[in-house]
Amino acid sequence: MNDYINWIEEKLLQINLVKSMDQAEGFSRLGYTKEEKASQEQFRLISQSLGLKTYEDAAGNQWALWEVDKQAGWIATGSHVDTVYNGGGYDGSAGVVASLAAVKMLKDESFQPRKNIAIIAFACEESARFNVSTIGSKAISGLLDKEKVASYEDVNGVTLEKAFTKRGLDWQRIQDAQLEDDQLEQFIELHIEQASKLEKSGKEIGIVRSIAQPTRLHITCTGKTNHTGTTPMNERQDALVAIAPLITFIEEATIEINQEQAVALVATVSTIQNTPNSMSMIPGEVVVGIDIRSTKADLKHRLVEKVNRFVQQIEMNKPVSFTIKTLVDDEPTDLDPGIQETLTNICEKFGLSSMSLDSGAGHDVMNMSKRWPCGLIFIPCRDGISHHPLEHANMEDLLKGTKVIAEYLKKTSC
């Protein structure tokens, strides 16, 4: 098996376009950039070396096909190769490499599938660039609201449509990536856990039951800017002072809800935009972005209600006003119970310890599961760190996940 570890490591480096995974600044390979495209090109080269036929669909997703029978159905596996800013090289890439390695295993043992097998490297999974995630898998699943997201901008003011065009794709055709129901039978994804439940419980494989979906708010606090040196403390309408207790409140209220509930809720004030943000000027307007996740929608809504009431209290006590905008309010996604059982059985067969768990993060599989039976396999990642240069997964763990995928493909394609 050492050969496979070496192969996996080599291909992981190749997809990440580096000679070592230890990169101080991590990886910044945003969706629909030339950096993402360069990794996709490596994905195609590796796929072709395995004898797979490759193509790019109308959303920029990369497909590698092992077609054995034009009349037979398709089983797919895969993940994405894009990253956040200064992210890790395992989030996404690990699943793509494991899928490739699984196909290599089947080919190496001359396994002859009766159904067709596909590997997908989805485009633009991360929301880091355009504040909208999983564009490629949304397009495949028919969940993309093309008109709505076309004008979403990155930090440089480049719209998604423009970036898509610059990437050499045709925005008007993006929905051509959508598949018919019978073009796919099922899909499984492998991903690093991005949390530390596996590591802490000493389990080797996580089998995901449900994927928490974000509820995201933009809360704007409007006061009035003025000169910091000349405005007495009692005449200020300082938006930052007014909104600061909300940051503390969101943490406290979330912890409180968790104490009453077995199912976890997490909430984060992850972005803050202060205007004018100038040393000699009192903050006149502050916008905070809040990301709330749970596999139980009512917990998310309980927190949003509490936030609403808290903000009303601030308005009564401070000379500021608030507006709350809901950006996203998605229902949690449950994965296919039959596939979970199959994956559990495979782990048992190989003597791999496994556990059922939920995913706090969104993944491409959540879109695919709206249309087709789907499964999601987690492997441990060091200290639960992700979206960070210190993100790390062991090659041994990646190999274990690879074996689970290979066995799964065998079972379902024969």
Next chain:
Amino acid sequence: MNDYINWIEEKLLQINLVKSMDQAEGFSRLGYTKEEKASQEQFRLISQSLGLKTYEDAAGNQWALWEVDKQAGWIATGSHVDTVYNGGGYDGSAGVVASLAAVKMLKDESFQPRKNIAIIAFACEESARFNVSTIGSKAISGLLDKEKVASYEDVNGVTLEKAFTKRGLDWQRIQDAQLEDDQLEQFIELHIEQASKLEKSGKEIGIVRSIAQPTRLHITCTGKTNHTGTTPMNERQDALVAIAPLITFIEEATIEINQEQAVALVATVSTIQNTPNSMSMIPGEVVVGIDIRSTKADLKHRLVEKVNRFVQQIEMNKPVSFTIKTLVDDEPTDLDPGIQETLTNICEKFGLSSMSLDSGAGHDVMNMSKRWPCGLIFIPCRDGISHHPLEHANMEDLLKGTKVIAEYLKKTSC
């Protein structure tokens, strides 16, 4: 006097390059930009129309000279024409126009000074662009630390040195703008109050005793970024959650110090920089900028001590660390008592009600006063609003200030 009101209003519009002072977005005329240069050009045109000789010094300050005797000393008056982002058109420009109008009054009545009179439109007074204020007057007064500030950057990463060069000036020569002691006898500036003491007490003219100087801190809170969806609440090192109570504390501690003291202290968390500031990522590092001002240095230092202790408390309770950097810690500037008395007497002579007060904001005069006897005249501005599109001063009030300047120039130049 209606003619003067019309002239003042017309020249104020001309300096501001607009047809109406009512601008929804205010004025954005930052230091060493082409916008500032365009206003300076109008200053020169108006000066020339009054028969004054104009020139630009090595720091980009604009001078208008009424030279009557090469052997005699110089009396100067003036202010600046640059603004903050989306600021008002009175802050600075009012003082420049009043100085021009005062000279026009003297010329109209054929007054013949025995000393020379100069009007200065200082360059880059506001700290909005480079986080360093009053560059032009610092250069004249010999207070500019050329090596230190050369690399200061604006929001686009343009250094002060580069912007200065692009403006057509020679950074290596900026200190040539420095004057010898005997090249100037005294300097007075007129400025809008940027506060509402005059308005509230119904006084027409403010005569400034002392200028509060800022103490400015950058406080960095370092936690660890991670995925918002996968990191349990009790495993987070959220830098924004950790630093939020400091924002509330600074306001509360400042109000508390004010309750014990007759002299006012103001403090503002005016800037906040969150990293990575991405919807799905926990804040890993937050830097806040704090602006503290008082005409009593010990009050500022009491607050800084309290902030230090508070930050240490946070460090004990949260898995984050703090660093505190002092950017500026300037002593308050007292203005010349003799000039204050002269200005008070002038107001009495004209039947203008006046009051002594302190300035919370810094002005070019604070640098000039380190070298020469100086005075600062305030006129009211509506609701104390400044650094904001709603900034406004009445033309009648500006005319009253103009008369005080004119009389002062008469008294001191004869």
